Amino acid sequence: MKRRSSLVALLLLVAMENASAADAPAGKALFDHYCAVCHAAGPGHAGTMRLAELRGPTNAVLEQRKDLGTAYVSQVVRQGLVEMPPWRPSEIDDAALNQIAQYLAHGRR
Amino acid sequence: MKQILPPGVDAAAFADALQAFRKVVGDPFVYTGEALLSYADPYSIVADDNAHAASAAVAPASTEQVQAIVKAANQFGVPLWPVSCGKNFAYGGAAPRMAGTVVLDLKRMNRVLEVSEGDGYALVEPGVSYFDLYDHIQAKGYKLWLDVPDPGWGSVMGNALEHGVGYTPYGDHFGMQCGMEVVLPNGELVRTGMGALPGNTTWQLFKYGFGPYMDGLFTQSNFGIVTKMGIWLMPEPPGYRPYMISFQREEDLEQVVDILRPLKVGMVIQNAATIRSLLLVAAMNATRSQYTHQPGPLPDSTLRKIMAEQDIGMWNIYGALYGPPPVMDTLWTVIRDSFAKVPGARFYFLEDRKQPGDLLTQRAETMRGIPRLSEFSFINWSGGGGHIGFSPVSPIRGSEAMKQYTMVRDRMHEYGFDYLSLFAIGWREMHHVVELLFDRRDPAIKQRAEDLFRLLVKEAAAAGYGEYRTHLSFMDDIAATYGWNEHALMKLQQTIKDALDPNGILAPGKQGIWPARYRGGRT
Numbered sequence: 001m002k003r004r005s006s007l008v009a010l011l012l013l014v015a016m017e018n019a020s021a022a023d024a025p026a027g028k029a030l031f032d033h034y035c036a037v038c039h040a041a042g043p044g045h046a047g048t049m050r051l052a053e054l055r056g057p058t059n060a061v062l063e064q065r066k067d068l069g070t071a072y073v074s075q076v077v078r079q080g081l082v083e084m085p086p087w088r089p090s091e092i093d094d095a096a097l098n099q100i101a102q103y104l105a106h107g108r109r
Numbered sequence: 110m111k112q113i114l115p116p117g118v119d120a121a122a123f124a125d126a127l128q129a130f131r132k133v134v135g136d137p138f139v140y141t142g143e144a145l146l147s148y149a150d151p152y153s154i155v156a157d158d159n160a161h162a163a164s165a166a167v168a169p170a171s172t173e174q175v176q177a178i179v180k181a182a183n184q185f186g187v188p189l190w191p192v193s194c195g196k197n198f199a200y201g202g203a204a205p206r207m208a209g210t211v212v213l214d215l216k217r218m219n220r221v222l223e224v225s226e227g228d229g230y231a232l233v234e235p236g237v238s239y240f241d242l243y244d245h246i247q248a249k250g251y252k253l254w255l256d257v258p259d260p261g262w263g264s265v266m267g268n269a270l271e272h273g274v275g276y277t278p279y280g281d282h283f284g285m286q287c288g289m290e291v292v293l294p295n296g297e298l299v300r301t302g303m304g305a306l307p308g309n310t311t312w313q314l315f316k317y318g319f320g321p322y323m324d325g326l327f328t329q330s331n332f333g334i335v336t337k338m339g340i341w342l343m344p345e346p347p348g349y350r351p352y353m354i355s356f357q358r359e360e361d362l363e364q365v366v367d368i369l370r371p372l373k374v375g376m377v378i379q380n381a382a383t384i385r386s387l388l389l390v391a392a393m394n395a396t397r398s399q400y401t402h403q404p405g406p407l408p409d410s411t412l413r414k415i416m417a418e419q420d421i422g423m424w425n426i427y428g429a430l431y432g433p434p435p436v437m438d439t440l441w442t443v444i445r446d447s448f449a450k451v452p453g454a455r456f457y458f459l460e461d462r463k464q465p466g467d468l469l470t471q472r473a474e475t476m477r478g479i480p481r482l483s484e485f486s487f488i489n490w491s492g493g494g495g496h497i498g499f500s501p502v503s504p505i506r507g508s509e510a511m512k513q514y515t516m517v518r519d520r521m522h523e524y525g526f527d528y529l530s531l532f533a534i535g536w537r538e539m540h541h542v543v544e545l546l547f548d549r550r551d552p553a554i555k556q557r558a559e560d561l562f563r564l565l566v567k568e569a570a571a572a573g574y575g576e577y578r579t580h581l582s583f584m585d586d587i588a589a590t591y592g593w594n595e596h597a598l599m600k601l602q603q604t605i606k607d608a609l610d611p612n613g614i615l616a617p618g619k620q621g622i623w624p625a626r627y628r629g630g631r632t
Contacts, residue, residue: 037240037261037262037481037482038482038485042465042466043394043465043466044466044470044471044481044483044486045483045486046482046483046485046486046488046489049396049486049489050489050492053396053398053489053492078143078144078146078147079146079147080147080149080151082492082493082494082549082550083485083488083489083492083493083494084151084494085151085152085196085198085202086146086147086148086149086151087147088140088144088147088148088166088195088203088214088216089140089144089147089168090138090140090166090168090195090214090216090217091194091195091216
């Protein structure tokens with residue numbers, strides 16, 4: 001399991017960055033903080049396990065996917081998707097969610 | 110989204126209440142419309158999608174803001190449903206019991222107010238998750254361990270208030286709670302125990318203070334909103350050794366539990382150990398479709414195949430040793446020799462479990478207080494996401510464990526569900542936590558699951574077993590089973606409720622306790 005980064009460092013990072021599409025470092029830090037515990041590679045990650053069964057091993061790890069759009073990521077986070085529960089704006093605000101979505105959609109290319 | 114209103118509140122009063130809430134917390138922290146989709150219970154078992162729909166949510170950042178919101182709620186008659194981290198999944202998540210209730214979302218109150226390494230405690234706000242507190246302790250370098258439940262994203266406070274359990278020697282979370290600050294339904298602020306003494310230095314050290322012990326009144330209840338809570342933390346032990354013991358036959362459960370009781374009560378087994386069923390263990394690394402596409406109970410041949418492939422038993426104990434190595438060695442000798450009396454028992458330490466993702470490697474972290482979410486893998490077993498816990502309490506007695514097991518297993522098979530469970534071992538009892546998995550997208554399966562759940566509650570109660578915790582949809586059902594002497598306990602709870610919350614604004618229906626205003630025909 002990837003370790004979650006320090007919240008203090010994370011907030012500083014978020015404060016320094018805007019939500020531009022090129023904002024991969026903040027998006028990556030936010031992904032690691034909120035998402036990696038279920039969606040990182042390897043065993044013990046419930047989201048990765050489920051996606052491996054549904055979409056095959058090459059599409060199981062979110063950070064390795066090339067078919068994710070920002071709108072889709074945001075919708076799944078806010079509304080949930082079958083096994084995945086939704087995340088409330090009190091947990092991840094819209095700016096942070098946008099950075100995660102940008103990172104998954106564009107930030108790694 | 111269609112606007113839903115709290116029962117008995119008209120649109121104008123509701124709008125005024127929301128405006129009052131906005132003045133308290135600011136516009137960005139009052140949520141309505143599409144934002145409320147994230148407050149829905151994702152794993153609802155009942156057919157009506159609006160059964161637990163919120164009318165709005167408001168997220169304060171301080172105790173003072175909570176007090177101001179409570180006062181406004183009283184003014185406009187608007188009911189509030191407090192949630193801490195909102196991750197009480199399988200029990201309702203962040204959704205309210207009564208449709209139309211406003212969720213009081215305390216997630217933004219996420220400060221670790223104090224950690225005492227020497228005295229071994231933390232003082233936290235409701236929005237502090239196990240991940241948060243763990244990160245804080247690691248960052249500070251304190252030699253302290255948390256006790257964590259399986260979902261690390263849950264609230265330290267919320268889990269204790271809901272009587273949740275973990276897996277270290279500090280596994281009884283409410284048992285390890287010490288001192289609260291509470292906003293009462295009229296907005297007044299109180300501190301419990303030693304916290305009521307100005308200038309005290311023992312709020313998180315001595316639970317009882319002077320006079321009646323009040324803290325229990327604010328757990329699984331709707332008598333107040335806890336805004337600060339002390340929790341005891343375990344000093345890092347000089348040694349730690351997790352273990353697994355597997356047993357090969359279904360009927361071994363009886364002998365295993367009878368052996369376990371004196372070991373647990375006598376503290377030879379130090380932690381809150383668990384006995385896990387075959388399929389619950391298997392589901393951490395595999396899915397049903399890897400073994401069969403046929404509905405119905407898995408045949409014995411398939412169960413044996415799973416056992417062989419994963420090197421697990423029909424029942425599996427996960428426990429751990431804590432302390433100096435000679436102490437651990439001695440305790441292990443007693444534990445091993447005791448369970449070796451069960452034919453076919455197998456004993457494992459971490460070095461014996463090399464398979465990637467093996468459950469002992471995951472439990473090894475949980476039993477030393479490292480928060481994770483890996484346990485959620487089990488909901489992938491049959492797919493569809495829906496899951497709900499049926500959790501009757503049992504004595505630590507083999508005959509009763511077998512009785513509960515066969516009773517629940519047979520009904521689950523009859524209704525077309527697999528039996529996945531664990532027995533969480535407390536000081537004198539076991540929580541028999543049964544995970545009922547269903548496809549949340551399939552109305553027919555959901556209906557079957559709901560029918561089964563209500564039947565299980567009824568049959569368990571008839572046999573003298575009660576649940577320790579439940580989903581929103583079954584709070585009334587289970588409260589009704591605690592009905593000795595013409596529901597004297599519920600009458601007492603209602604008397605307290607009406608005295609503390611005459612306007613009925615706090616969490617109507619929580620644990621079956623309804624304020625007079627919404628009681629109607631309910632008894």
